[in-house]
Amino acid sequence: MPRWESFNFFLQEAMQTPDPVARQQLVNELLNERHTWPWIEGNKVTFVYSGENVNSVALNLDIIERDPPFDSLQRLEDTSLWYVQRTFRRDDLLDYLFAVNDPMTPLREETDFIKRTSYWHPDERNPLRMITAEITVSVLRMPGARPFPDWRNMADVPRGQVYEHTFDSARMGFTGRQIWVYTPPGYDPDEDRDYPLLILLDGQSMVAPLQVPYIADALIKYGRMEPVVIAMEQSGNQSTRISDYVSNDNHYLSIYEELVPLLNDAYNINAQDLGIGGMGVGAIAAAHCALSNPEVFRHLIMLSPPLGRGRAQEKLLQYADRFKNAAVLPRYIFQSVGRYEQFQRAYAPGVALARALQEREHNEGDIDVDHKFVELGSGQSFVAFKSILPEALAHVFPGRIAASV
Template sequence: MADSDGPSSPRLMLLQKELESGYPGALKNFWEEIAANGTPLIEPIDDDSEQSLVTFLWQAKDELPGISVVSLLTDQVVNKMTRMLETDLWYFTCQARSDLRLTYQLEPYRPDDEPVDGDDYAALIARFSKMKEDSFNPRTFVFEKDEEDPESFELVRSVIELPQAPAPVQPWIEQREGVPRGKVEQYRLRSEILNNQRRVWVYTPPDYASTRSEPYTLLVLFDGRAYVNHVPTPTILDNLIDAGLIQPVVAVFPDSLSSSIRLQELVLHPPFNEFLAKELIPWIQSNFHVTDNPQKMVIGGASAGGLAAAYAAMELPDIFGNVLSQSGAFRFGLPREEGHEWLTRQFAATEKLPLKFYLDAGSLETKSLRQIGDAPNLLESNHNFRKVLEEKGYDVHYHEFSGGHDYISWRGTLSDGLLYLLDSASQ
């Protein structure tokens, strides 16, 4: 839906008519309305309850060549806003499913709005660092700057939830009155294999006891800082344990150090699996009362972390028996080698392993600011991975949520994966 011939939003159509007719105070009244009600504008579509009109707005304080909306709502990730007449109002309207929940940002206009080449990750990070939140939208998802990561910067994304977004809204992510809370402690672990040192956060459940007769189930999630703070896994575990839906679990969250190191370690990197097998897991088992039964050990992560989890389980099935992948980046091939979806091809070519899988991906993950050659999109590559697993006879649960590639969805679906893999009735 293009705005080049004028606004398609009923509210903006009315405003433009008022401006063209010289209606006094029309623009001032409009901005006061927006300041009171927030953005984006969400309007119904006649005779189509499953779709809504979504209009993003920007009030230009200075002259600028333009502003763009960066989101997965349309086939084009970056959409330039249109200026209304000669005013300070810029807008972009699109049609979207009414059950979506996702984040978006605004970006100063760039002559080149093409996706960033997949090998130029630094360019992608630099581009994200210049994006802005929507100043009229009070709902934000904030990634604080990590003072220990030299590549880190504060990233603020605006949140949009359309009228039919699943309810209740992610019920396990809020702390509940009366629910006992586990403990999260931070450690430092030196790796001789990877020649680095990282933070490792460890969650122990309420009433954790090293003398417990049965060792605790173990959960390992990559991108530890994000899974501790932004998801938030400790609160989710507290609530699920208190509700009796999962048994008490010890959760371990290794840090990713930086964006560039993360991409190296989590994308099909054999030394990282060696680190898991010879350093991280032995350290955990030496310091915490956790199981060594693969069927009670879960490894997981999001995006490259989901890929790394499945790769680790394939290489180390005697350690990890369960994989929790959120929007796993299965489209990747081996670094510096031709061919995409390497891990999917490996599972197709090998005998079935004693592994159980939870996979999810977003309905909007069909495009990205990052272009990886002619690789299939993330959603398609998850479909392909799921198909191979099912054809091999694996126990696999796949969930496709209404949203995009971000933690605002993953924090809600993490509990689905935990419930499937750690169902207390099956322990």
């Protein structure tokens, strides 16, 4: 049975123990007894860090509204233990780091960001992590948040295959961009069967850290998603992301006139039953493709589309009216936004678009659209995207179980 029912009980006992050696022994006992942190008690969460030669520790959490977005940990005197307590909402799912010996200067004034990140570390006592090519972060999952499993570890799930190709686009002026193509379990190139095709932008993230192939395997097995072929297209660099993805007809034509025919030649797909999806600005590119040709791009996923103020806002602000006034919309639309995203850039316009689409969905005599909107207890992050992708995929390509409900 645990010695301490709460962190505050431990803290009370430790502060009533004046001898430094005995106090450190209490810390050691706490850390040996409780292997996994943070300690979640209702809506209160305790983060701890233990280490030598430490002058300061801060919780690096991007929902903290200051610069830098840090909350300083307090040291338990005469011990190696640092701690901070914060309250969260029950469905929050957030990533965080510890800033150890960080200079604590504003990030907006930082001239060497790479050096600055060397002070930031994942929580070694928390096994729940999001790992990308750029950074590894720890994940706080509150009790009511969406599951955040490692989809690779799901047992007894038949696996599809992933093939790599390169793609050249005359429309967009690039060569050698990678495409990862997922074929579902049981896919047979010699079978007389065509599959719907889903194109996901930012494919380098979809195929690896976001685990789309593994998610699809599980959803297909349990009848939540119909078998589909998924093409995950590598994105360009960050400096051209806005111009590549925001209302760019050449990008739409690159997808429809160049990528789809290439995939149609190599795989058994139905080129008249397409889906497209993306995250962030990639969700805007997906929306532009779907709105340009909704009778073919019948399935649309938009994760955290920035629809409001900021870069390219003149074009972005037009999307609400495009959705409201379209004579035809994609048959299935999935949309999500995090409550901690930038309010005027993403959250407020995202909620407004959701209301407009829900109104169109429920108006008798209006177009045939099945729209789902989810507000996440997250910011705009890979953690949020990975947690919501199963619902997004199951909604836009419903399987036999969803169809029977």
